[in-house]
Amino acid sequence: MFRIESLLSARLFVSPQVVGERLYFISNLSGHLSLYAMNYGGSVPEPLLPPNLALQNPHLLGGYPFYVFADLNKILVMLDNDGDENYQPMVIPLEGGYPEPVFTEALANSRVHLVHCDPRTHQVYFSAESRDSDLQTTYLANLATGEIESIAASLYGSYPLCYSDDHRRMILVDSYTQGDHVLYLWERGGNGLKLVYGKPMEQRQAGEDVPLNGINSGVFVNQDSGLLVSCAVFDDRYGPAYLDLNQPGQLVEMKVEGIAHSGDGEMVGIQHLKDDRYLVEYNIDGCSWLYEATVDFSSMTLRLQRPIVGNHPPFVDGMLASYLYDEESDRYAVSYSTATSPTQLYTIEGADRQTIVQHTRERVLGIDADLLSPGEDASLISFDGTRISARLYLPSPFLGYQGARPLVYYIHGGPQSQERPDFAWFSMPLIQFLTLNGFAVFVPNVRGSTGYGLSYTKQVDRDWGGKDRLDHVHALKVLAKDPRVDVKRAGVVGRSYGGYMTLTLAARHPELWSAAVDMFGPFDLITFLERIPPTWKPYFKLVLGDPVEDREFLVERSPKTYMDQIACPLLVIQGKNDPRVVEQESRDLVEYLRGKGKSVEYLMFENEGHDVLKYENRVRCYNAITDFFKRTLKP
Numbered sequence: 001m002f003r004i005e006s007l008l009s010a011r012l013f014v015s016p017q018v019v020g021e022r023l024y025f026i027s028n029l030s031g032h033l034s035l036y037a038m039n040y041g042g043s044v045p046e047p048l049l050p051p052n053l054a055l056q057n058p059h060l061l062g063g064y065p066f067y068v069f070a071d072l073n074k075i076l077v078m079l080d081n082d083g084d085e086n087y088q089p090m091v092i093p094l095e096g097g098y099p100e101p102v103f104t105e106a107l108a109n110s111r112v113h114l115v116h117c118d119p120r121t122h123q124v125y126f127s128a129e130s131r132d133s134d135l136q137t138t139y140l141a142n143l144a145t146g147e148i149e150s151i152a153a154s155l156y157g158s159y160p161l162c163y164s165d166d167h168r169r170m171i172l173v174d175s176y177t178q179g180d181h182v183l184y185l186w187e188r189g190g191n192g193l194k195l196v197y198g199k200p201m202e203q204r205q206a207g208e209d210v211p212l213n214g215i216n217s218g219v220f221v222n223q224d225s226g227l228l229v230s231c232a233v234f235d236d237r238y239g240p241a242y243l244d245l246n247q248p249g250q251l252v253e254m255k256v257e258g259i260a261h262s263g264d265g266e267m268v269g270i271q272h273l274k275d276d277r278y279l280v281e282y283n284i285d286g287c288s289w290l291y292e293a294t295v296d297f298s299s300m301t302l303r304l305q306r307p308i309v310g311n312h313p314p315f316v317d318g319m320l321a322s323y324l325y326d327e328e329s330d331r332y333a334v335s336y337s338t339a340t341s342p343t344q345l346y347t348i349e350g351a352d353r354q355t356i357v358q359h360t361r362e363r364v365l366g367i368d369a370d371l372l373s374p375g376e377d378a379s380l381i382s383f384d385g386t387r388i389s390a391r392l393y394l395p396s397p398f399l400g401y402q403g404a405r406p407l408v409y410y411i412h413g414g415p416q417s418q419e420r421p422d423f424a425w426f427s428m429p430l431i432q433f434l435t436l437n438g439f440a441v442f443v444p445n446v447r448g449s450t451g452y453g454l455s456y457t458k459q460v461d462r463d464w465g466g467k468d469r470l471d472h473v474h475a476l477k478v479l480a481k482d483p484r485v486d487v488k489r490a491g492v493v494g495r496s497y498g499g500y501m502t503l504t505l506a507a508r509h510p511e512l513w514s515a516a517v518d519m520f521g522p523f524d525l526i527t528f529l530e531r532i533p534p535t536w537k538p539y540f541k542l543v544l545g546d547p548v549e550d551r552e553f554l555v556e557r558s559p560k561t562y563m564d565q566i567a568c569p570l571l572v573i574q575g576k577n578d579p580r581v582v583e584q585e586s587r588d589l590v591e592y593l594r595g596k597g598k599s600v601e602y603l604m605f606e607n608e609g610h611d612v613l614k615y616e617n618r619v620r621c622y623n624a625i626t627d628f629f630k631r632t633l634k635p
């Protein structure tokens, strides 16, 4: 018998920052996420925060979870309360201590994200979501002096994309929906914001089709007179382009030389390293590739050098959970995992980047690596000819299971997100535990997912539960032809949007499922939209609909409308402090089903938010899901 404790013995090591001879990182060594430091080269990790405080999962955070300012003897750390996502900036001494709030006068009533940090000048950029209005504000603050300045506010982000080295210029982005962005230049002493790319909402006609740009990163170049961006204007899979700030609205395409990868994927972004060097990240078939690069503006060419992550061990077939370049020592600190190996901390260094130092030795306890499942490509052509990327995780042949395996169908959230070979995310230990217990686990990235170009991602806007639902239904038909899988014993599970889709599929296609597990998925799209934080409402109005104007559509797409038809047992999992899909949403579902005499179990965690992060809760949660599928699907 396998125990989930074996998989969870592999602790998380993420968000590393190397500073001098010290490595700072986030880990769940104590059972919940916290901040630690150890000596470069190895020492017992030292806790830097009191044991009662838990950090959020960096994947969910948006921005840095912490940043070390060694010369100030300070660490800035973003803290919430057990997953409520009301992040506040706090400061602790370099050696650790009890966190003291900073910049409270400006930020106390906001959910704050730490977007950029400049260790040289001690300047930091915050994006603050108001907790009682729909405005998001960018602040520029100085950690040495305690000064903080409000730069700009908007309904759509006013998000600080990048800043000039002297901090006298920054680019602010309003993001209406995925890929539909408007860029403004802010200048110290200037006269307000200057529009440099895109068409602002207030200039659009009702129903006007505005071309998408997909600008997802930017760097000031050429003495701050231009911007090097990655965008989807010239290539749907994103690529580099140049914007002369004196010629607003005119992006110039750039060539890319030196690509070493093949496969389907996207350019994730470009950042400046030092002098004339840049760092370019790609996501290819879900796996991370990192290249150092130079730029030739005379020929408009981005020249990639040999990959530093992507094609050589240990950085193959996996994903970077996080990475940070340290300019002073010219080193990278990275956290990397694969589908079968947990997150490890590494540094990448040396002039040719050939020196890779592994700082952790995490492993799954007592389970041989060949008993885990690496998964196989299971991409398919959907009902309308669209290619859907997917992976199928089958039990290792060494486990000795015989016959067709019952199916667990796992649906990721977002919906504009992607299931990747990421051991740091909730799903991967679950997938492995399920295969160890004899299940086949199918993991699709249906239309609407990121990672396959902007137009693929856009297909779910204003169509929640539409064509993406039909992709899932079609995938079941394709799986039915695989003799290794028994689709007559199929269960579905998903978190958040994946939970919404789980409820939708279980209620609208009851003939397909023998069991369903909903993790904090919206049940009624109208109450869901009424309950989200106010700063999310402008975005959700565009991407999903308005609770008043689009009522009919939202009712048609709500799982609630079809819930009477559900024919399989349901397990509902929820965190009490979740601000995205609030606990009442899941309670409404459970009470509705109990009122109808349907079979429903409810697992609610008092000290979790939009995730399940604490050790005891994770043990309970993974066991509850797996036991539920064992009872209902009988592997």
Ligand SMILES: CSCC[C@H](NC=O)C(=O)N[C@@H](CC(C)C)C(=O)N[C@@H](Cc1ccccc1)C(=O)O
Pocket (backbone or CB within 6 Å): 059, 060, 412, 413, 414, 415, 416, 417, 495, 496, 497, 498, 522, 536, 539, 580, 581, 610
């Ligand atoms: C400003 S709105 C952003 C919505 C956000 N989308 C990011 O992917 C989100 O939280 N989506 C939820 C669903 C929604 C509340 C109905 C969601 O599905 N979350 C997923 C995906 C996710 C993955 C990583 C980081 C954030 C979200 C989940 O938590 O599994």
